Amino acid sequence: MFLLGHMCWGYIIGKATSSAFHVKVNPYLLLFLGAIPDVDLLLGIFGIQHRTWTHSILIWSLIFVPLFIKYRAAGAPYYVSIIQHIAFGDSIIGSITPLWPISNVDLGLGYNLLSIQNIMLEAAGVALFFVVALRSKNERIFLFEKRKGAALAILPIIPLLGFILFAYFYGLTNGFAEHNLFKSGKLLYSTPAIIANRLFPIEVVMHVVVATFLSASLFCKLRRAKETPSNIERGT
Numbered sequence: 001m002f003l004l005g006h007m008c009w010g011y012i013i014g015k016a017t018s019s020a021f022h023v024k025v026n027p028y029l030l031l032f033l034g035a036i037p038d039v040d041l042l043l044g045i046f047g048i049q050h051r052t053w054t055h056s057i058l059i060w061s062l063i064f065v066p067l068f069i070k071y072r073a074a075g076a077p078y079y080v081s082i083i084q085h086i087a088f089g090d091s092i093i094g095s096i097t098p099l100w101p102i103s104n105v106d107l108g109l110g111y112n113l114l115s116i117q118n119i120m121l122e123a124a125g126v127a128l129f130f131v132v133a134l135r136s137k138n139e140r141i142f143l144f145e146k147r148k149g150a151a152l153a154i155l156p157i158i159p160l161l162g163f164i165l166f167a168y169f170y171g172l173t174n175g176f177a178e179h180n181l182f183k184s185g186k187l188l189y190s191t192p193a194i195i196a197n198r199l200f201p202i203e204v205v206m207h208v209v210v211a212t213f214l215s216a217s218l219f220c221k222l223r224r225a226k227e228t229p230s231n232i233e234r235g236t
Helices: 003-021 027-042 057-092 116-135 137-144 150-168 172-178 185-196 200-226 229-234
Strands: none
Touching: 003 027, 003 057, 003 116, 003 150, 003 200, 027 057, 027 137, 027 150, 057 116, 116 137, 116 200, 137 200, 150 200
8 A cells, every 4th residue: 555545544443443442542643653653764874674674563563562561442443543554554565474584474455556446445444434433423523622732733644745756756755765775776776657647637636635634733733722711712
């Protein structure tokens, strides 16, 4: 999946988990954590290969042990948001090694990143994201009316904008490669083919739509933060 699909499905599955455990969650964190395993694309300088350390269910489970001890069920939605990236998104596109580094067993359906199956799955994720985010009155209030949370609102916007810039200025990746920031040759060499695919514009439009929605949420929070409590109470 592209970042957008990981983020939207992380939000959807994370929200479902929060409802099951009756705990509150931050929607911005769910979105951001849904994409966080792909941070390894920027860690080539440290010798970290794509779909290794940050794509291991075993490693993430160990990381969350102290969080579960401290926060108990409240940590479950965030854990699930990360794990779905690996067990759901990446197992459909290509393959995963869920028990890396103790096992190199690959699992996955092996669909192409720009296959119609993946695009439809990502489109479904975007549609469900808007349904879940806008159907709940409390969620709408949090996203567009509450003053708190502006700092976290930036988190999911960054990877979406990064994808858009990367897609249209992929020549920059040559500079990244020269500085050893990207270790994944497949990513670098396949970028021109990806952006030339006839389905790629659909993916870009979906990224832009969600990025615009989240930017509007951030703008509303920043505007509300500038208002004085007395003005908010009077509705001015």
